Amino acid sequence: MSSKYDVLVIGGGNAALCAAISARRGGASVLVLEGAPKFYRGGNTRHTRNMRCAHDAATEILTGPYTEEEFWEDLLRVTGGQTDEVLARHMIRESKDILNWIVEQGVRWQPSLGGTLSLGRTNSFFLGGGRAMLNALYLTAEKLGVEVEYDAQVTDLVIEDGMFLAARLKRPIKGDTEICATSLVAAAGGFEANIEWLKQYWGEAADNFLIRGTPYNRGSILKMLLAKGVQEVGDPTQCHAVAIDARAPKFDGGIITRHDSVVFGIVVNKHAQRFYDEGEDIWPKRYAIWGRLVAAQPDQIAYIIFDSTVVTSFMPTLFPPIAGQTVAELAGKLELDPAALEKTITEFNAAVQPGTFDHTILDDCRTEGITPQKTHWARRIETPPYLAYPVRPGITFTYLGTRVTREARMLMADGKPSANMFAAGEIMAGNVLGKGYAAGMGMTIGSVFGRIAGREAARHAKN
């Protein structure tokens, strides 16, 4: 049994749905294959909350203009230049229109959420969050006549000379099938939930990683495409990783397990030693580096340690801090060497210089005479109860992907563009993001290239 569509979209997140809607609006018949069950549909989009789009003036929900040039400079800074300038500038230009286009697809915006004022000018937030955004896209897609199949496990892609012919689908209930389509849009995300694959680059340390999204982001489509001659892009060790609570579930803890309290205390490893300047930079940069820093520590565990004077300085946390009336008691609860932790805190306290604390700027509270230094926001940890959050690397998404053109068309290993294969979203994010990250860019990549991929896939199918 087989069936035939103009456009087959593999994946079920923001990029996939934007592609499906745009292809359907271009007149194509469209089937979406989502590997997850309906509740878990949408990959990492489930956990997102905003998108970074360029705009020339303030809007109802954005506090001021964010020009294409400024967006480009931000991208250049976070990636350290590791980006495809032509593609990135194209994406930024297209992002301006996405602000309106996505609303036409039923998505609603709201001003930045409480606690995220720093993004109020640059990022548009989804009313109700990422799942609300997905729900709106799915409703629109279904109204337009896009077909969607959940729990769809693609076992093979039939590709000849850079030309997609069919996808093989394993279906426990309805029976295996082959789906032919004139064009393919691959929008099936990265491989962050595939621990075995992560181990190829990270070794046994990957066993201690927590995955912030669903267990369905296994990268099987990416693997098939690379194995069948699609050109690879991006550093396979690069990923978006933040420090999240070590008590979080292995998968799908989402945003609520994050910790943003690093700047208010110190961070020690399992030997109760500090290992990095906790006051290096303000949010969001400081936020996105700590995953990799913790990944480099023994057993991939660390502890944010602070005292009772700062507990209301950051957002309330899902897991309560672990508390001790003395440093030794806290160390005991964390199973750290009490003497070592006391020594670290005593030395840190002695090194703190007088200054005026202001967490909104790079203030003058710093240490002197210890390594590593804490260059800002350094205050003594001396008011019991002493508190701690255990943290592990939380992997959000990976950067290894398929190389694409401005039309979101995949490039084959020999450099030739594929006749009918397109990619959008995380599966091709590495084209734009060589490394680093700025909030909301994943969704920009997904919506912009999803819309382009769908349009081009439909154009190819209808010619």
Added chain:
Amino acid sequence: MHGTRILDEADRLMTVCNSCRYCEGLCAVFPAMEMRRAFSDGDLNYLANLCHGCGACYVDCQFSPPHEFNVNVPQTLAIARAESYAAYAWPQALSGAFARNGLVISIVAALSMAAFILGFAALNDRSVLFGVHTGPGAFYRLMPHNAMAALFSAAFLYAIFALVMSVRAFWRDIGPPIGGRADGGSIFQAMRDAGELRYLHGGGVGCYNEDDKPTDRRKLFHHLTFYGFLLCFAATSVATLYHYLLGREAPYPWWDLPVVLGTLGGIGLVIGPIGLFAAKMRRDPALLDEQRYGMDVGFIAMLLLTGFTGMLLLLLRETAAMGPLLALHLGAVFALFITMPYGKFVHGIYRFAALVRYAQERRGEAGS
């Protein structure tokens, strides 16, 4: 730890939600939550009564079941809300009425209507009971106006007093507003928010009831019910003024104000509750407080019974059925009055109080 299992669960959820905040644009509950880092029993009862049950946060939540975090805010707050009605009921001795509310309401309604029928039969001659009465004072040939006014005023005043005592306990328990200020503006704001059901809107797109599509019509049916009830109340009030100030006795002709108001209100009180009941039957069990099914349906049935018997009385008031129908209608209204503090009616009172508190907090926040 809180006094009850459901408040413990509400506390757990508010802790989860407070570290996420994706839903803050959907309604009043989440912004009110964000003003707090810890939650007392009173805080949780406040949030529970602020929730209108639109269902949007359940459909939008990435952590709702089957996710292991099992975040189900609408259901949890629905249960907490119902338990808060019992917790604040006055006198406390009657708080048990909320436990098997459907049964209690049914029995009271049945007894009340039976009492009016028996009373009418015992105190009136058979020819009067089944006679045809027309013209001014027709109703009062079956029950003297003063007796009617005294009985219903007493029932109504008792209900008001019990409600005031209950909401006073609630108001004290939820404590002073966070950074807020108590002024008339907050009450006016709450009247607007309640009057237009501002937070029964799923964040603007509509409410959810049976599935993940915002197609719910409860807002419309609630408006029909609520404004139908108010119109009926206005009809009675105008009629009372006619009686005492103008000396004009009921029944009034169909075009007169009390009848016009009562007819419009009666239509609302028939269509609205039927629509709400149909929505209740279709509601996703995941959103429903199934334990309180009897309370919800009991109240809907009481309103429907009141509206339906009233409309029937209007249509057949010039026939021999008027006497028995008047007994049934008065029985229904009497039961509605005396069960007001011990049934779903209180949801409107507590929610209004919660909206006043919320308006105070928002105005305090904006002013600071």
